[in-house]
Amino acid sequence: MQVQTRVDIHSEWGIVAARQAGRKLAKEIGFGSVDQARITTAISELARNIYLYANQGEISIEEVASAGKRGMKVVASDRGPGIKDVRSVMEDGFTTSGGLGAGLPGVKRLMDDFDIDSEEEEGTTIISIKWLR
Amino acid sequence: MKQIESSLYQIYKEMLSNYLESKNEHTLYSAQQFSKEMIEQDMSPEDMISLHLSVFREIIQYVPDDVEDSFDVLLEVMVGYGLAHREHQSLRDRQRELESELNVAAQMQQSLLPSDPPSNENGVELGLISVPAGKMSGDYYHYMTDDHGRLGVAVADVIGKGVPAALCMSMIKYAIDSLPEQRLQPGPLLENVNRVVEQNIDNHMFITMVYGFYDPDVHQFHYAGAGHEPGFFYRAKTDTFEDLKTKGLVLGLSKKTSYNEYVAEVELNDMIVLLSDGVTECRYGNDFIERDQITALIRKYSHLTAQEIVENVYRDLERLQSFQLRDDFTLLILRRNM
Numbered sequence: 001m002q003v004q005t006r007v008d009i010h011s012e013w014g015i016v017a018a019r020q021a022g023r024k025l026a027k028e029i030g031f032g033s034v035d036q037a038r039i040t041t042a043i044s045e046l047a048r049n050i051y052l053y054a055n056q057g058e059i060s061i062e063e064v065a066s067a068g069k070r071g072m073k074v075v076a077s078d079r080g081p082g083i084k085d086v087r088s089v090m091e092d093g094f095t096t097s098g099g100l101g102a103g104l105p106g107v108k109r110l111m112d113d114f115d116i117d118s119e120e121e122e123g124t125t126i127i128s129i130k131w132l133r
Numbered sequence: 134m135k136q137i138e139s140s141l142y143q144i145y146k147e148m149l150s151n152y153l154e155s156k157n158e159h160t161l162y163s164a165q166q167f168s169k170e171m172i173e174q175d176m177s178p179e180d181m182i183s184l185h186l187s188v189f190r191e192i193i194q195y196v197p198d199d200v201e202d203s204f205d206v207l208l209e210v211m212v213g214y215g216l217a218h219r220e221h222q223s224l225r226d227r228q229r230e231l232e233s234e235l236n237v238a239a240q241m242q243q244s245l246l247p248s249d250p251p252s253n254e255n256g257v258e259l260g261l262i263s264v265p266a267g268k269m270s271g272d273y274y275h276y277m278t279d280d281h282g283r284l285g286v287a288v289a290d291v292i293g294k295g296v297p298a299a300l301c302m303s304m305i306k307y308a309i310d311s312l313p314e315q316r317l318q319p320g321p322l323l324e325n326v327n328r329v330v331e332q333n334i335d336n337h338m339f340i341t342m343v344y345g346f347y348d349p350d351v352h353q354f355h356y357a358g359a360g361h362e363p364g365f366f367y368r369a370k371t372d373t374f375e376d377l378k379t380k381g382l383v384l385g386l387s388k389k390t391s392y393n394e395y396v397a398e399v400e401l402n403d404m405i406v407l408l409s410d411g412v413t414e415c416r417y418g419n420d421f422i423e424r425d426q427i428t429a430l431i432r433k434y435s436h437l438t439a440q441e442i443v444e445n446v447y448r449d450l451e452r453l454q455s456f457q458l459r460d461d462f463t464l465l466i467l468r469r470n471m
């Protein structure tokens with residue numbers, strides 16, 4: 001099937017590259033301009049977190065299909081410090097930016113499926129999918 | 134959903150073409166009304182932008198590339214606004230939830246306080262008002278008449294406000310309830326309550342309390358205080374107020390403390406006034422209210438019943454500080470009337 005695209009994140013350039021790759025694939029899959037902007041925003045937030053908190057990691061994107069639906073999967077993974085308390089991080093208003101809607105709760109809202117696997121000292125993997133409607 | 138979208142599309146298209154033709158205020162007014170409906174339908178700002186662009190495209194047929202491209206930037210920015218908007222909505226829902234939880238808790242707290250109106254028999258009359266600054270109160274009050282007509286009263290004040298203060302308050306209630314043998318021994322009663330408080334709450338919470346009882350047979354008021362705001366003793370004969378001073382440590386500070394017991398001889402129409410510091414810390418502008426302003430208010434209403442006095446004093450003080458209570462307010466007046 002579709003190949004995975006991986007983008008290394010270790011600088012702000014990586015964030016832009018990940019956005020670009022994400023937008024391109026979203027367009028190919030057939031997402032409208034609003035959903036393209038949503039997916040790229042989600043990628044931005046995930047990539048920025050890698051850059052800020054884990055120093056480096058990667059964003060990988062691919063097309064997925066399930067039960068007749070097509071979608072786009074975005075995986076952010078790093079071997080950074082991990083997230084200590086995932087539950088509180090997912091609470092609205094927790095982010096350091098403080099109630100501006102962005103951050104991980106924002107990513108969850110922008111995408112349809114969202115899952116965090118994070119272990120202290122081990123790293124973080126965040127898998128999210130946006131389905132085409 | 135698709136149907137709603139297409140009808141919104143039609144409405145918006147009509148509005149936009151109307152406006153482009155006539156530029157009239159009436160259309161703008163419709164747009165403003167329309168926005169309410171959009172918000173109600175949970176239409177995000179970015180969807181709105183995109184709706185605008187597609188309608189615009191259809192109406193004017195040819196949109197210059199620059200204009201079209203500029204929408205990419207606008208859309209990206211609006212996604213951020215959309216997120217903030219949705220977070221705001223979810224926080225608002227959460228707030229409603231908390232609010233209703235708090236309402237239930239406040240009702241439960243209310244049920245901890247004496248619910249029967251004070252009986253005004255046995256030659257003594259009781260007036261009482263207690264108003265929390267928020268939903269829950271850190272003030273506690275208690276009154277109870279025993280089989281011999283002796284009336285025990287208490288006012289306690291947890292330093293702090295809101296839920297933590299309210300939780301402490303419930304402990305005071307259970308402590309007093311569990312000490313029936315000490316109802317006529319204000320000093321030992323406070324010593325026991327102090328022990329409970331000292332064992333059960335952490336060091337940075339403080340509770341002050343005054344406890345006393347009136348004995349109608351000998352017309353005496355026995356009382357003791359634990360660091361509490363001094364009340365007043367009103368002598369009807371001379372029409373003067375004295376401070377009801379007590380010596381005694383705040384509750385919960387030290388394991389072993391003793392509390393002095395005092396006795397006041399109560400003559401006809403004398404009043405005993407107990408209060409929480411929400412009364413003395415009433416503020417108007419930058420000034421605290423003076424204690425003699427409170428006694429002046431009590432005197433002003435002293436021809437009324439004890440209950441009417443406390444209610445009127447509260448009303449005046451409430452107005453004085455523009456109806457914004459900063460702290461829980463409790464005022465209790467006991468008057469010998471036989």
Ligand SMILES: Nc1ncnc2c1ncn2[C@@H]1O[C@H](COP(=O)(O)OP(=O)(O)OP(=O)(O)O)[C@@H](O)[C@H]1O
Binds near residue numbers: 049098
């Ligand atoms: N990949 C990661 N590795 C380690 N910690 C992370 C990672 N991603 C997020 N975190 C932790 O989770 C917290 C919340 O992240 P989130 O992106 O929601 O908000 P933020 O980055 O603090 O603020 P902003 O709203 O600007 O994104 C971060 O402050 C950080 O401590």
Ligand SMILES: [Mg+2]
Binds near residue numbers: 045048
């Ligand atoms: Mg972040």
